[in-house]
Amino acid sequence: MSEAANSLIQATVEHLSQFAPFDQMAREHLLWMARKLTLGYFAKGEVILSPGQTDPLPFLIIKQGIVQGEQGIAQTQEDSAWLELHEGECFPLGALLADRPVTSVYRASSDVFCYALPAGDFLQLTRLSAAFHDFCTRRIANLLEQSKHLIQAGYSKASSEQQSMSSSLASVIRREPVTCTPDTSIRQALQRMEDHGVGAMVAVESLVPKGILTLHDVLSRVALAGMDLDEPVIRIMSTNLITLPPHAAAHEAALAMAKQGIRHVLVTDSGRLTGVISEKDLFSLQRVGLSRISTAIRHAPDLALLKQCARDIQQLARNMLAQGVAAEQLTQIITTLNDLLTTRIIELELRESPARGIEFCWLALGSEGRFEQTLNTDQDNGIIFALKDNQDPAALRAVLLPFAKRINLALAGCGFPLCGGDVMASNPKWCLSLDEWQTTFDKWIYHGGPMDLLHSTIFFDFRPLYGATHLGTALREWLQAAAPKNSRFLHQLAVNALRNRPPLGMVRDFVTGDDHTIDLKMNGITPFVDAARIFSLATGGTHTNTLQRLREIALPLNISTRDVDAYCQAFLFIQLLRLRLHHVQSEQGTTLTNRVDPDTLNNLDQRILKEAFRQARKLQTKLGLDYQV
Structure with missing residues (x-):
């Protein structure tokens, strides 16, 4: 190979190495590809590829210029209805992998230079390079993983060995569980915990867990209770055990800790204990502990402490983002903690309220109803209540509305702004009996105007959060049956x-x-x-x-x-x-x-x-x- 040709190949490799997936590929594979590339020119407006093309398709990489994808109605199900490709981007991956014609017209929207690789060499490259194959078959997932690595590196200097919240519990377990039998004395169990330096002791029979004792329990159940240390340890153990299988993800353990207000989750395989996961295992780098927040919320005596808990939730979310926790898991955890906060506010307000005598359900709407809350979220909520013995809904509503107003204001004090559209339980329109909700939804579905369609995009994402959840379930089942019956309504939503x-x-x-x-x-x-x-x-x-x-x-x-x-x-x-x-x-x-x-x-x-x-x-x-x- 001449020196000039070799220099051109090296320059091509250096250029392509700036773009995904070529920046992830081994240099030997890039050199192999570069030697087989040819360079083509397409004038502005010229068709590069089209559905009617019979010649074998090449794999194309844009060296310079912009390529636009155009589609007719008939082909739009497989590819994007419209797309624009720039320097470093490649096409048509789907057609080459499926050995079919393209479904878009690819047209040069400016003067374009493209590197071209024959289809046979493209397939050979997918076999040679795992990175290239992964990109071609999982394009957006592959790019997303690269971005997440950059994000984590930018946010945190934590060790590369730090566990991800997507890790299985089996990979998070640090040591063999320390166990005893149910009839082991309290004294022996405590001594064993001290000897092994653990914060939890599990009583087992044939490796099946029967109870757990944590250091947190010792003060209230042993010291303050004045227990005889020769009594069987099972007498002071918690027997309502939370267990997960080894293949469960770490974020599932985190959610369990948040919901139950606990610090340990047992890992069991076919009922047998294989490990104990502590909050410290999951969040060793966090300054704010998940179960500490959830426990503080559950036992908060007043709004002042709940305001601090709301700030802690925000800090926890930032810490978890820095750890590289995935968006799906993080939004679920944020929403779960916000649910607990809302629940505690309702409980506090309910203590002295005449609403205690009413069977009602607090509904989460919008992003909270979808478990998709981020750090920036306002309130969307409602109330559904039950009628008994021909009760007047207006009379019950008159009792519930002041109660709901206090909750909405308390949530605002915790950092959840009042809804600008007044989609809140304190609005009489959204504090309704089950029959009234069904009537409202029925009107939207069969006679809805523009505002009704807008409301349906918020309210149809409802889920029961607190109280008589069977009312929310009944409304969901009604909606599941009613909505599919009116294609006109679904068409309006689509428009x-x-x-x-x-x-x-x-x-x-x-x-x-x-x-x-x-x-x-x-x-x-x-x-x-x-x-x-x-x-x-x-x-x-x-x-x-x-x-x-x-x-x-x-x-x-x-x-x-x-x-x-x-x-x-x-x-x-x-x-x-x-x-x-x-x-x-x-x-x-x-x-x-x-x-x-x-x-x-x-x-x-x-x-x-x-x-x-x-x-x-x-x-x-x-x-x-x-x-x-």
Whole structure:
């Protein structure tokens, strides 16, 4: 090979190494690819690839210029309805992997130079390079993982060996569990805990756990209770045990600790004890402990302490973000703790309230109803109550409304702003009996106007949070049966949803407002939320969480697992960007918003955000096709 040719190959490798997935590939594989590349030129407006093309497809990498993807209605189910590709991006991956024609027209929207790799060499490269194969088959997931690594490196200097909240409990277990028999004396059990330096002792029979004693229990159950130390230890042990299997994720243990207000979870395999997970195991780097917060909330005597707990939740969320906790898990944990906070406020207000005599259920709506709260969230809630013996709903409402007002104000004091649209339980419109809620929903479904459609996007994500949860369950079952019956209503929801398009630009990468920002919630998250809700209502889905809805509709709507995974990964990346944005704003002491200047994102995050918006457009395309919008 001539020196000039070798220099050109080296220059090509250096250029491509700036972009994913080539930045993750071994140099030998990049050199192998570079030697087989040819360079092609396409004038502005020229078609590069089209569905009618019969020649073998090449794998194309943009060296310079912009390529636009265009589609007709008939082809929109497989690929994005519209896309724009820039330097370093490659196409058409799906067609090459499936050995089929492209479903888009790829056109040069400026003068374009592309590297071309023959299809046979492309397939050979997927076999040679694991990194290249992973990118081609899991494009957005692969990019997201790269971004998460960068995020974690930027937020935290923790050891690379630090456990992830996605780790299995089996991988988190630090040591063999220290056990005793149920009839071991208290004295012997305590001595064994001291000898082994552990904070928990588990009583077992044939390795089946029967009880647990923690150092936290010793003060109240042994010292203060004046227990005879020769008594069997099982007498002072907690026997209401929380267990999880070894394959459960660490975040499941974290949620269990939060919900139950405990510090230890037992790991059991087929009923036999294999380990004990402590809060310290999960959150060794945290300054604020999850169970400490949940315990403090449960026992808070007044609003002042709950306000401090709300601040602790925010700090915990920031710590967990720095640890690299995934967006799905983090939003669930935030919502779970906010649920506990709301529950305690209700309990405190209920003590002296005449509402104690009414059977009611507090409803979580909007993002809280979907388990998708971030650090920036206002209130969306309502009340559903039961009528007995021909009671007058207006009379019960008159009792409940002042009670609800105090709760809404207390939540505002804890950092959850009052809803600007007055979607709160203290509004008489949203404090209704079961029959009244059904009548309201029925009106929206069969005779709804523009405001009713808007309300349905908030209220149809409801879930029961406190009280007579069977009332919320009954309303959900009614809605599951009623919504699919009216295709006109679902069509109207689809029309509304498709008015909000992801901000991908024809000239620039993103369409921004006058302040050169995009709204990650309205233009990024909401398209996924709206589409998932409509499809869930149409299929009688049982979930309110967007990711669970997307996974639940896959089978009835014949959506491929690959597409559902891509939708979920795209949604999660935008959620992660929101969490990062709120973290930075919080650290800077500025007002929390969802608006971000895309130019402040690094190249990798800009690329993933574009891909995430394309996935939103693809999901919207299916919505438009299904409802002929």
